[in-house]
Amino acid sequence: MRLNAENVQRARDLIAIYPRPRSALIPILHIAQEQDGWLTEDAMEHVAELLGLTSAEVYGTASFYDMLFTEPVGRHLVSICTNIACLLNGGYELLEHAEETLGVKPGGTTPDGEFTLEEVECIADCGRAPCLAVNWRFFGNVTNDDFDTLLGDLRSGALRETVPPHGTLNRVRRDLTAWAGGVPAAQAARQQVEAKWAAAPPPVSSPAPATPPTPPPPPGQAPAIKDDRGERQPASQPASEQAADQAATVEDKGDTAK
Amino acid sequence: MTVTNAAPIVTRRHGLPEAWTLKSYLDNGGYTSLRRALAMPPEQITQEVLTSNLLGRGGAGFEAGRKWGMLRKAQPVYLVVNGDESEPATFKDHMLLENDPHQLIEGVVICAYAIGAAQAFIYVRGEFALAQERLQAALNEAYQHGAVGEDVFGSGFTVDVVVHPGAGAYICGEETALIESLEGKRGFPRIKPPYFPAAIGLYGAPTVVNNVETLSNLPWIVENGGAAFAALGQGRSTGTRIFSLSGHVNRPGNYEVEMAKTTFRDLIEHYGGGVRNGRQVKAFIPGGASSYWFGPESLDMALDQDVVGKAGSMLGSGAITVMDDQTCMVRAAWRITKFFNRESCGQCTPCREGSGWVEKVMRRIEEGAGREEDLDLLVDVLDNIAPGLSWPPQQTTICVLGPSIPSAIMSGLRMFRDEFLVHIKEGACPYG
Numbered sequence: 001m002r003l004n005a006e007n008v009q010r011a012r013d014l015i016a017i018y019p020r021p022r023s024a025l026i027p028i029l030h031i032a033q034e035q036d037g038w039l040t041e042d043a044m045e046h047v048a049e050l051l052g053l054t055s056a057e058v059y060g061t062a063s064f065y066d067m068l069f070t071e072p073v074g075r076h077l078v079s080i081c082t083n084i085a086c087l088l089n090g091g092y093e094l095l096e097h098a099e100e101t102l103g104v105k106p107g108g109t110t111p112d113g114e115f116t117l118e119e120v121e122c123i124a125d126c127g128r129a130p131c132l133a134v135n136w137r138f139f140g141n142v143t144n145d146d147f148d149t150l151l152g153d154l155r156s157g158a159l160r161e162t163v164p165p166h167g168t169l170n171r172v173r174r175d176l177t178a179w180a181g182g183v184p185a186a187q188a189a190r191q192q193v194e195a196k197w198a199a200a201p202p203p204v205s206s207p208a209p210a211t212p213p214t215p216p217p218p219p220g221q222a223p224a225i226k227d228d229r230g231e232r233q234p235a236s237q238p239a240s241e242q243a244a245d246q247a248a249t250v251e252d253k254g255d256t257a258k
Numbered sequence: 259m260t261v262t263n264a265a266p267i268v269t270r271r272h273g274l275p276e277a278w279t280l281k282s283y284l285d286n287g288g289y290t291s292l293r294r295a296l297a298m299p300p301e302q303i304t305q306e307v308l309t310s311n312l313l314g315r316g317g318a319g320f321e322a323g324r325k326w327g328m329l330r331k332a333q334p335v336y337l338v339v340n341g342d343e344s345e346p347a348t349f350k351d352h353m354l355l356e357n358d359p360h361q362l363i364e365g366v367v368i369c370a371y372a373i374g375a376a377q378a379f380i381y382v383r384g385e386f387a388l389a390q391e392r393l394q395a396a397l398n399e400a401y402q403h404g405a406v407g408e409d410v411f412g413s414g415f416t417v418d419v420v421v422h423p424g425a426g427a428y429i430c431g432e433e434t435a436l437i438e439s440l441e442g443k444r445g446f447p448r449i450k451p452p453y454f455p456a457a458i459g460l461y462g463a464p465t466v467v468n469n470v471e472t473l474s475n476l477p478w479i480v481e482n483g484g485a486a487f488a489a490l491g492q493g494r495s496t497g498t499r500i501f502s503l504s505g506h507v508n509r510p511g512n513y514e515v516e517m518a519k520t521t522f523r524d525l526i527e528h529y530g531g532g533v534r535n536g537r538q539v540k541a542f543i544p545g546g547a548s549s550y551w552f553g554p555e556s557l558d559m560a561l562d563q564d565v566v567g568k569a570g571s572m573l574g575s576g577a578i579t580v581m582d583d584q585t586c587m588v589r590a591a592w593r594i595t596k597f598f599n600r601e602s603c604g605q606c607t608p609c610r611e612g613s614g615w616v617e618k619v620m621r622r623i624e625e626g627a628g629r630e631e632d633l634d635l636l637v638d639v640l641d642n643i644a645p646g647l648s649w650p651p652q653q654t655t656i657c658v659l660g661p662s663i664p665s666a667i668m669s670g671l672r673m674f675r676d677e678f679l680v681h682i683k684e685g686a687c688p689y690g
């Protein structure tokens with residue numbers, strides 16, 4: 001389904017927040033998923049229209065992310081972690097119990113459309129392993145009995161408040177009145193600041209690092225880039241900001257494991 | 259939270275009733291650091307952070323103050339907050355976001371002021387629904403309070419802060435992949451150089467990417483001074499740090515302890531209540547799934563970034579997973595390998611193909627269908643991903659996900675080769 005009027009407005013509000021419209025893509029896809037429970041073709045096409053993208057670009061991005069579904073899912077997405085901390089605490093046994101109880105394998109949906117079961121990677125609740133999430137609301141230290149009780153509560157609607165339908169993520173909206181005049185004012189303020197910067201350099205003047213050693217060149221060959229899993233373009237770089245030459249001298253060992 | 263020899267910094271308000279609300283935050287000293295910071299010249303804040311020697315808490319442990327100083331001098335400048343936490347067994351940012359979102363917002367505005375950013379984006383892992391709700395609610399309150407937005411506290415400084423949800427992809431925690439994702443694309447890491455965020459980051463502009471915990475330290479540092487932070491810990495490992503303790507311990511959880519002055523044993527025995535069921539530590543993972551494992555002989559090692567680095571592993575994301583003497587090491591190594599295989603973004607052949615190969619071989623051994631030659635095959639394939647299998651690993655790929663793949667298997671092979679052989683020869687696991 002295409003986005004309804006309210007969601008179109010939410011999408012427009014989001015687009016206005018970002019310096020470039022495309023940054024709103026994933027947040028808007030979450031809205032589409034909230035509306036329909038998954039991403040329909042119509043919705044993706046509509047999102048593409050709103051952002052001035054092609055449907056292929058929207059689909060190509062959506063398909064990269066585990067949380068975005070381009071096929072229907074159950075009302076309750078049950079995501080069970082089996083990564084290391086959960087493995088050590090019975091995550092696989094819990095998953096097995098879930099498979100037996102629901103009668104589906106990971107990736108499957110129960111015939112009544114209530115539950116889709118997933119095996120997932122670490123969901124950052126490892127202190128309460130084994131743990132799971134339903135529609136991304138977390139439950140820790142889950143025993144088989146807890147699991148059965150949980151299913152019952154989800155079926156009966158007892159947890160409707162804590163566990164909204166699949167696709168509903170963040171129920172708190174950005175307060176548009178926080179800036180006098182709403183989002184357009186936020187943009188105006190951003191432009192005002194950017195204009196100020198254009199006039200004077202930004203106040204960044206901490207001590208320059210002692211001439212940094214350039215990171216060691218990768219041994220042997222250059223990074224092997226394979227693009228059969230989708231478009232890989234050099235990062236977009238507006239003409240006004242082209243500075244690759246300067247960049248090459250900047251050291252940021254951000255991720256070089258030490 | 260457990261008491262440490264040094265008082266906690268970033269978790270000090272956890273456990274207070276409704277610690278995530280503005281009221282609670284203000285009642286407990288919130289936003290006074292921001293007022294103080296706005297009265298200082300921006301360079302002085304960066305100087306305090308340099309003095310504190312605050313190391314990034316996201317995994318690579320780079321000095322935050324130095325990173326800010328490396329920004330290419332151009333406008334605009336962006337601040338991007340990494341709240342994508344998905345390194346297996348790491349769960350501290352999740353807790354910080356849910357329990358003290360105002361502390362993060364205060365840190366973000368302080369940092370934005372120091373580096374001259376007019377817009378900051380807090381990239382929150384998509385799965386963290388409650389964290390997104392609490393953070394957005396806190397942000398709305400902070401705007402109303404005048405702590406974010408136009409003319410913050412009447413200082414003339416203006417900044418807009420955006421809560422941005424991810425959508426499920428481990429690789430988006432890598433800072434350049436995160437930027438791509440924030441631009442509305444697939445999370446493919448960019449090639450560095452030239453795409454160091456400080457030079458060419460978000461929309462091509464100079465960008466600081468810092469972790470949630472890193473920035474959550476800023477209000478305390480501004481309040482108490484960088485020297486007070488540096489007085490905690492030792493050497494380059496200053497201040498306190500949250501460690502996520504998981505696995506076979508009696509009290510798993512997040513513990514904020516003084517760096518360098520605390521050991522793995524303190525953490526596991528004192529804070530974690532020791533190994534469950536009176537068992538012994540067989541091995542532990544010191545810094546997330548990407549790190550090399552240690553045996554019980556390393557329990558007295560200090561939680562010091564450089565000490566652990568010299569010993570052949572890393573503190574990484576601060577995630578410590580304990581495995582007791584009944585753990586099947588083949589299975590543990592296989593599961594971590596499966597994770598990397600699933601999360602490889604596929605741009606680099608050694609990472610994409612290699613992770614698939616070793617996962618298959620590990621699964622075969624784990625299921626009792628392995629051959630003795632498989633052990634050499636594993637080493638051979640891993641050596642293709644990170645030549646030399648050294649620490650720190652050699653990198654032939656675009657990002658360090660690839661070179662992190664060997665850690666688990668090589669740890670298992672070096673420490674527990676016998677166990678692999680039993681699986682192969684007897685076609686079964688000695689631990690059932």
Ligand SMILES: Cc1cc2nc3c(=O)[nH]c(=O)nc-3n(C[C@H](O)[C@H](O)[C@H](O)COP(=O)(O)O)c2cc1C
Nearest residue numbers: 314315316340342343344431432433468469472659
């Ligand atoms: C594969 C991969 C995953 C990463 N995941 C995260 C993450 O979830 N959170 C994080 O803060 N840093 C993560 N990092 C590290 C970031 O790239 C970056 O170094 C960090 O966000 C910088 O912030 P800091 O200096 O404050 O630590 C990851 C790095 C790699 C290579």
Ligand code: SF4
Nearest residue numbers: 603605606609657660
């Ligand atoms: S190393 Fe792996 S995850 Fe990193 S860019 Fe290459 S293929 Fe992607």
Ligand code: FES
Nearest residue numbers: 081086122123126
């Ligand atoms: S390993 Fe299961 S939640 Fe982290």
